[in-house]
Each structure stands twice: as C-alpha cells, then as structure tokens.
Amino acid sequence: MKLSHLVGERLKETPSGATLKSHILMLRAGYIKQVSAGIFSMLPPAQRVSEKVQKIIREEMDALGGQEVLFPVVMPRELWELSGRYNSIQEELLRFKDRTGHDMLLGMTHEEAAVHMVMNTVKSHEQLPCMIYQIQTKYRDEARPRGGLIRVKEFLMKDAYSFHTSQEDLDVYYQKVFDAYNRIYKRIGLKNFISVKSDNGIMGGKVADEFMLVTDNGEDRLVLCDKCGYKANMEVASGVKSSSETEIGEEIEEVFTGNAKTIDEVCHFLEISPENTVKAVCYVTDEDKLVVAFLRGTYDVNEKKLMKICRSNIKPADTDKFGLVAGNIGCVNLTVPEDAIVVYDTSIINMENFVTGANKEDYHLKNVSASRDLKGVTFNDIALVQEGDCCVNCGEKLTLTRGIEIGNIFQLGTKYTKTMGMKVSMPDGSMMEPIMGCYGIGVGRAIASIVEEKGDEKGIVWPMTVAPWHVHFCPLRLDDENVSAVSDELYKRMVDAGIEVLFDDRHVSAGVKLTDSELMGMPIRVVISPKTMAQGVAEVTMRESGETNFIPLSDLLSELKAIIDDEISEIEK
RNA sequence: CGAGAUGUAGCGCAGUUGGUAGCGCGCGCGGUUCGGGACCGUGAGGCCGUGGGUUCGAGUCCCGCCAUCUCGACCA
Numbered sequence: 001m002k003l004s005h006l007v008g009e010r011l012k013e014t015p016s017g018a019t020l021k022s023h024i025l026m027l028r029a030g031y032i033k034q035v036s037a038g039i040f041s042m043l044p045p046a047q048r049v050s051e052k053v054q055k056i057i058r059e060e061m062d063a064l065g066g067q068e069v070l071f072p073v074v075m076p077r078e079l080w081e082l083s084g085r086y087n088s089i090q091e092e093l094l095r096f097k098d099r100t101g102h103d104m105l106l107g108m109t110h111e112e113a114a115v116h117m118v119m120n121t122v123k124s125h126e127q128l129p130c131m132i133y134q135i136q137t138k139y140r141d142e143a144r145p146r147g148g149l150i151r152v153k154e155f156l157m158k159d160a161y162s163f164h165t166s167q168e169d170l171d172v173y174y175q176k177v178f179d180a181y182n183r184i185y186k187r188i189g190l191k192n193f194i195s196v197k198s199d200n201g202i203m204g205g206k207v208a209d210e211f212m213l214v215t216d217n218g219e220d221r222l223v224l225c226d227k228c229g230y231k232a233n234m235e236v237a238s239g240v241k242s243s244s245e246t247e248i249g250e251e252i253e254e255v256f257t258g259n260a261k262t263i264d265e266v267c268h269f270l271e272i273s274p275e276n277t278v279k280a281v282c283y284v285t286d287e288d289k290l291v292v293a294f295l296r297g298t299y300d301v302n303e304k305k306l307m308k309i310c311r312s313n314i315k316p317a318d319t320d321k322f323g324l325v326a327g328n329i330g331c332v333n334l335t336v337p338e339d340a341i342v343v344y345d346t347s348i349i350n351m352e353n354f355v356t357g358a359n360k361e362d363y364h365l366k367n368v369s370a371s372r373d374l375k376g377v378t379f380n381d382i383a384l385v386q387e388g389d390c391c392v393n394c395g396e397k398l399t400l401t402r403g404i405e406i407g408n409i410f411q412l413g414t415k416y417t418k419t420m421g422m423k424v425s426m427p428d429g430s431m432m433e434p435i436m437g438c439y440g441i442g443v444g445r446a447i448a449s450i451v452e453e454k455g456d457e458k459g460i461v462w463p464m465t466v467a468p469w470h471v472h473f474c475p476l477r478l479d480d481e482n483v484s485a486v487s488d489e490l491y492k493r494m495v496d497a498g499i500e501v502l503f504d505d506r507h508v509s510a511g512v513k514l515t516d517s518e519l520m521g522m523p524i525r526v527v528i529s530p531k532t533m534a535q536g537v538a539e540v541t542m543r544e545s546g547e548t549n550f551i552p553l554s555d556l557l558s559e560l561k562a563i564i565d566d567e568i569s570e571i572e573k
Numbered sequence: 574c575g576a577g578a579u580g581u582a583g584c585g586c587a588g589u590u591g592g593u594a595g596c597g598c599g600c601g602c603g604g605u606u607c608g609g610g611a612c613c614g615u616g617a618g619g620c621c622g623u624g625g626g627u628u629c630g631a632g633u634c635c636c637g638c639c640a641u642c643u644c645g646a647c648c649a
Contacts, residue, residue, distance in 0.1 A: 012598060012610065013585045017642045037641065089649060091574090109649060143574070143647055151648090219648095476608055511609035518609095529608065539608095 001044075001469065003504040003516075006030075008043040010516050020217055022451035023148025025460050029519045038145025038153035040444075045520065048468035049447055050156065054135050056187045056465065057158050057441060060180045064173075066131045066160060071113035073137055077103035079112045082420045094141045106139035111416045111438060114161035119422035125165045128424060128434060129173055133160035135443065149448035150404060151219065156443040163417075163434040165426065170411055170435050174207065177409055177439050181211055185406065187572050188446060189463025192453055196222055198408060199235040199304050208410035212403030213449040222403045223385045227396035235304045238381050239389030239398050241296070243350040248369045252332065255355075257364045261327025263297040266364060270355060274298045278348055278356040278368070280329035282319050285312035290322045290340040294331045294356075296347035299383040306382045310341055330357030330365055332373050346379045406449050412436040451521075454544070460521030461544050464567035469502040471560060472522035474513045476529035478505065483530060490528070490538075490556070497557050499564065518543065524563060526556070 008030030018024045026032045031046035042050060058068065077095075080086035085093075086105070094106040107113065114132060122130060135158045142153050149155070160177070164170040178195070185193045190213060198210040210233060212222060223237035224230065232238075260269040267274050277297030283306070284290060291310055293301050307314055319326045322337065336342060348354075352369045370377075389398050417423075417433040426432050447466075454461040464470060471494065475487035487505070494501045502522060504513050510529075517525050527539040537550040540559070551559045 009583080009599080010610095011584060015584065016579085016586090019643075034641090083649095085649065090647090092648065111649080140648075144643095144645090146643080479607080509607060509609080509611060511607095511611080513610095514608075515610050527608080531608075 001502050003502055004506050006044060006502070008033075008045070010519055018148065020147040020150060020452070021455050022150070022448040025451050025455050025519070025521075026148060026448065029460055029521065031460075032149065038142055038151070040149065040152065040154075042444075045468040046447070049462070049466050050443055052466040052468075053188050053443055053446055054156075054158070057135065057184055057443070060184050060187075061131075061133045061158070061160060064131060064176055064180055066133045068134065069117065069132045070134050070136060071107065071110045071117070073107050073139070074104055075107055075113060077105065079116060080105060083112050083115075083416055084419060085112070092140050092142065094139055107136075108138055108140045109440075110134065110136075110159055111161065111412070111436075112420065114438075115416045115420045115422050115436075118163060119417075119420060122163065122434075123424055125424055125426050125432075129162055129164045129169055131160055131162040131173075133158060133439075147217075147219075147448075149444040150452075152444065155445070158441045158443065160439040162437040162439075164437070165424065165432060165434060167435060170437050174409065174411060174437050177437070178209060181407055181409065181439070181441070184441065185211060185446075188466050189450055189571055190406075190446075190453060193406065193449075194222075194224075194231055194403070196403070197232040197236055198410075199233060206411055206413070208408065210405050211407040213406050213453060214401055214403050215452055216402055217452065218402035218404040220403050220405055222401050224399045224401060225391035225394060225396050226399055228391060228394040230391050230393050230398075234384060234400075235302070237385045237398075238392050239385040240392055240395065241299070241347040241383070241389055247352055248372055249353045250367045252368055252373065253366050254358050254360075254363050255366050256362060257328075258362050260364075266355065267297070270364070270366070272355060276351070276354045278331055278351065278354050280331070280357060282317040282322075282324065282329070283310075283314035284317040285310050285314055285341070287312065290317060290336055292324075292329065292334065292336060292340065292342045293345065293382055294343070294348060295345040295383050296351065296354075299345060299347050299386065302382055302384040305380075306343065309343055309380055309382065325357070325359060325361050328357040328360060328363060330359050330368075332356065332359075332365060332368055334359055343382055344374065344377050344379050345382045347383055348374070349379050404445065404449055404452070406446050407439075407441040409439040410437070412438050455521075458515070459519035462521045462523055463571055464523045464564060465571050467500075467521070467523050469500040469522050470564050471499055471501040471524045471526055472517040472520065473501050473503045473526045474517055475504070476510045476513065476527060478507050480530050482533060483528060486528065486533060486553075490526075490553075493557060494560070497561065499557070499560055523567060524560065526560070528553075 010030050011028045014024050015027050018027055031043055033041045033043060035041055077086055093108055096104055098104050137154060138157045139154050142151060145151050145153055162173055192214045193211055194214060195209045195211050198208045221234035223232050223234055257266055257269050260266045263274050263277055263279050274297035278294055279297045281293045281301050291314055293306055303314060348370050354368050355364050355366045356368050358365045385398060387400055390396060391398055414433045414435055416436060423431040423433055451460050473491060475483050478484050491503045521543060523543050525541045532539055537552055538556050539548060540551050541548045
C-alpha cells in the first residue's frame with residue numbers, strides 16, 4: 001500500500017473529547033472515525049487489524065470444533081418473545097417497526113437465533129456436543145458510550161454457543177474454551193490480561209468468567225490475591241473483613257444526635273470512628289418489598305450480591321413510605337412490614353460496642369453488641385470488597401485494581417432451550433433440553449486493548465501478529481532519483497516476496513515520515529536515504545524496542561522475512 | 574436517566590462594551606530547503622449546532638431544542 005493513497009489522515013493534535021489513550025491514538029493515527037456517539041467507522045488500517053484478529057479467533061474456534069455461521073442482525077419480535085427477553089430487556093434493545101408495521105429488533109446477542117438454528121435440526125444426543133459461532137455486528141443502545149472503541153453501541157463480536165447433554169460435558173468443553181481464550185489474547189499480542197470470576201446475572205447459570213485487560217483506565221473493578229491467585233470482578237468478589245477488637249461493654253444507651261444523620265456526621269458528633277458504627281441502606285424489590293441492609297459504617301453495599309439474596313432487582317427505597325426514620329435506622333428494635341427483607345452483612349459479626357440508629361428521630365444507640373443484641377441473626381456477605389480486606393482462601397491482603405472486559409464465557413444452563421422448547425432424544429429414548437454455554441469476544445474492544453496496553457508517547461505499537469502491515473517503508477529524499485528508483489524497486493520486491501508493506505511514497509520531510517511511522521505503529525520501519533545507499537544498506541528499526549540495525553540491501557528481504565517470522569512465532573509460542 | 578461542560582473552516586482554538594469572522598496546523602499552486610512534524614510567497618475553504626426572541630444590527634444577550642464529551646446510574 002502506498003501511503004499517498006491511503007484513506008485517512010494523521011493528526012498532529014489530540015482531537016477534543018478524547019481522553020483514553022487508545023481512543024486518542026486510533027483517531028490521531030487514522031484508524032477510526034466517529035460517526036455518532038458510540039458508532040465508528042473503521043479506516044483501512046483498522047480493518048486490516050480487525051481481519052487479522054478475526055483470523056486468529058476463527059482458528060481457535062475451529063480448533064474447538066466450532067462451526068462458523070451467520071445470524072441475522074434484524075430479528076422479529078416473536079423470536080425474542082420465546083425467551084422472554086423482548087420484554088425483560090429495557091432500552092438497551094433497539095426496537096423498530098418495518099414497513100408493514102411489524103415489530104423488529106437489532107440483535108444485541110444471539111442466543112435466540114442460535115437455538116432457533118439448531119432446534120429441530122439437532123435432534124439426537126448423537127449430534128452433541130456442538131458449537132456454532134459467528135463474527136458479526138452487534139447493536140446495543142448504550143445509555144452512555146465512552147472511551148472510543150471501549151464502550152460503543154455498535155461493534156463486531158465473536159459469539160459462540162455450545163450445546164451439551166450433560167453438565168459434565170459442558171464443564172469439559174467450557175474449560176477448553178477457557179484455554180482457547182487465553183491463547184487468543186496471547187496470540188493477538190496482549191500480555192497484561194487475566195481471567196476473573198464474574199457475575200452471571202440473577203437469571204442463573206453457575207459459572208462465568210470474564211477476561212480482563214488490567215489497566216487503571218478500566219471500567220470494571222477487580223479484586224486480586226497476589227498470593228493464591230484469587231481473581232474476581234468486584235461484582236462478585238468476597239473478602240474477609242477485618243474484625244474489631246473491642247469487648248462487650250455496658251448496656252445499650254440511647255443518645256441524642258440531633259441533625260447528625262450520615263455516618264460522618266454521627267461519628268463527628270459522638271467523636272467515634274466509622275469502624276464502630278452500623279449503618280442501614282434501604283431498597284425496594286420489583287414487588288415493592290422493603291429491603292434493609294445493615295453493614296459496618298465503613299462498608300458499601302454490593303447491590304449485585306444483595307439482589308441475589310432478594311431474588312429480585314432492587315432500587316433505592318423511599319424510607320418515609322415504610323415509616324422508617326432516615327438517618328436514624330438501626331439494627332435493634334427495628335419495625336418493618338412483615339414481608340420486608342432485612343439483611344445483616346458479615347462485617348457486623350464481631351462488632352461490639354457500636355453505634356447504630358435508634359429508629360427514633362434525633363437518636364442513636366451506643367454500646368450495641370452483635371453477640372449480645374443480634375442473637376439468632378443470619379449474616380450474609382453483601383458488602384463491596386475494600387482496601388484492607390483479606391483473601392477468603394489464603395488470608396493475604398487483597399489487591400484492588402481495574403480492568404477492561406475483553407471477553408466473557410459462561411454457562412447458560414437450559415434457560416434458552418427450555419423457554420424455546422428445544423429437545424433432543426437421549427439413548428434411553430427420553431427427551432432432554434440441551435445445556436448451553438456461550439462465549440463472547442468483542443473484536444473492536446480487543447483491538448483498542450492492544451493499543452491501550454502497548455501504545456507509547458509516540459503512538460501505537462502493533463504486535464507483529466495483528467499489525468496492519470509488517471513493514472513501514474520510509475525512503476527519505478525521494479527527490480533524489482537514485483533513492484526514488486531504488487525505493488520503487490525495493491517496494492516491488494517486498495510485495496512480491498509476500499511482505500506486507502506500507503510504502504511512504506510522499507515527498508515530505510524526514511520528520512513527517514518518521515513521526516507518522518511511529519504514530520501508525522508498524523512493527524518494523526525500513527529507512528533508506530542517500531546516506532544509507534552510499535553504504536549499500538537500509539536502516540531497520542523495531543518500533544517496540546527502538547533497536548536499529550543496518551542491513552545490506554542485498555540481504556534486506558530475507559532479513560525482514562526472518563524478523564517477521566521470528567516475532568510471530570515468539571508471540572504465538 | 575441524573576450532574577457538569579462544550580458546540581466558530583478538515584483538526585486544534587481565539588473572537589473585547591452587540592457593528593456582519595480570525596489564528597495555528599492541514600489542503601492547492603510557485604519557489605528555496607531536505608535524517609526528526611522546514612521556510613518564503615500565494616490561494617481555496619464558514620448556515621458561527623439549530624429554532625425562536627430582544628435589537629437599526631446577534632458568533633456575542635435571552636428562551637427552547639439538538640448534538641458531543643466527562644462523572645455517576647444502567648450494562649442479556
């Protein structure tokens with residue numbers, strides 16, 4: 001490819017509005033162009049990267065026995081009503097009417113389409129397990145897209161669906177996909193990625209893992225144990241909470257606290273530490289049942305965990321409606337409706353002599369003791385893990401970090417096969433609903449993650465396996481007839497030799513060419529100029545290490561091929 | 574969906590008490606340069622987000638809307 005004719009431009013300045021490294025670099029280097037919030041066009045270099053990432057994904061999926069298919073982007077309402085998701089999913093599912101007035105939708109995922117494809121086609125246990133996958137555009141009407149390609153409305157995704165006749169079979173297959181995912185991320189050149197246990201929603205399913213690029217810029221919070229390897233998304237993470245040291249003391253005493261309502265205010269008023277308080281957080285369920293959660297004052301509610309206990313979505317409650325005194329709610333002598341759910345966090349178990357609301361305007365209770373005053377109470381873990389908590393497995397201090405989700409896999413169970421009525425016949429003549437697994441990778445997000453991880457102050461750094469071109473060929477002084485002639489000749493020979501090369505054939509200054517090459521991020525840069533030609537060499541510089549070697553022109557092609565092959569096998573080994 | 578911010582040339586930005594729009598980069602042409610975003614000359618390029626209002630006159634003041642970004646909520 002000749003750079004003079006490559007569609008797209010390199011920008012000297014950071015486009016306004018871009019704050020994330022991958023977003024800035026991909027805009028500046030001419031890889032993506034925003035069309036609307038969360039909707040991007042991919043320019044030729046980005047499309048080339050995408051094709052290479054897809055190729056690696058296909059190889060790994062095919063190696064698992066996966067069969068590539070293509071589901072439709074547009075689906076009719078009826079298909080999604082079978083699973084119940086037409087109604088259970090809210091704004092994120094984009095709905096519209098076709099010309100006949102029929103309700104249609106844009107696919108945001110394809111479980112329904114997958115089951116639709118195999119039901120009545122896969123009829124016998126003899127055909128299972130099977131896995132089908134596609135790489136296709138998804139549309140999710142995100143409330144707030146952000147971070148360039150990190151969170152978008154429209155994106156290319158590989159999604160795979162497997163069908164099994166037993167949980168054991170799914171377990172084995174699930175592990176194979178897990179391993180394949182690790183290979184995929186490694187092969188596209190990522191290093192700093194991990195898998196974490198994740199939430200699978202209140203819809204059920206036992207196992208779910210997310211693959212995360214570890215970065216401070218990530219949207220997801222992660223909890224890691226450096227000692228035993230425990231890794232979990234904050235949504236599901238558990239920790240051992242530090243215990244308080246105090247002993248049981250005097251009788252409960254009611255104290256006037258007036259306008260002090262928040263933990264901070266009460267602590268300030270009574271001159272105590274938040275460690276020695278128990279706070280209440282109130283929610284209502286979908287059925288408008290009151291939920292009161294008690295936690296140590298220093299902890300926050302993990303709403304995902306609480307939802308599982310309540311078996312319902314929850315949202316903040318209007319406490320007045322339930323006769324509760326906001327700011328003075330406490331875990332002793334609490335009066336709530338009969339159907340209310342009261343949950344005590346494990347952070348309270350060992351607390352003695354703490355302060356909690358008196359369930360009475362302007363008053364709190366002090367000297368409350370969990371062992372004495374909360375007898376018979378069941379404690380549940382409903383708190384967000386925080387700095388200082390310890391690993392539930394080994395007791396080591398947990399590390400909190402952030403990550404970008406680059407893939408997820410989970411065991412779906414029979415939710416879709418049941419609701420849609422897919423059955424296969426078993427050896428004993430009975431019928432069963434196959435157990436499903438599903439497995440996703442966002443292609444665009446994976447690409448942005450590579451830029452995020454490897455990009456430096458000069459620009460993008462592509463791994464050899466996914467670089468749009470292997471070589472960025474920068475002849476300097478193209479006004480020199482000799483350089484010009486040799487450049488054309490070298491370019492032809494590189495192309496003929498199967499080397500993917502971007503040829504900067506522009507008559508611009510050396511600075512422009514060199515900075516552009518660094519911005520665009522090809523792994524190898526080849527420079528020739530009157531100076532190098534006088535010595536019969538080319539200057540070969542590696543983008544990532546900055547290392548430069550002078551290679552005799554006669555050896556250039558074979559040398560480049562060797563570097564390319566070495567780099568690829570190094571990444572994939 | 575809540576809070577905040579921003580919309581002026583392809584990109585980054587300036588535009589004073591209201592007087593009919595400018596700078597840098599980029600782009601075209603001519604010339605001089607030439608290994609780290611060269612220089613001189615010259616040109617093209619604008620519904621000032623949008624609709625209304627105030628005014629003799631609005632990029633500028635007022636109201637509505639839209640779009641985009643950031644933080645949060647949400648994220649099968």
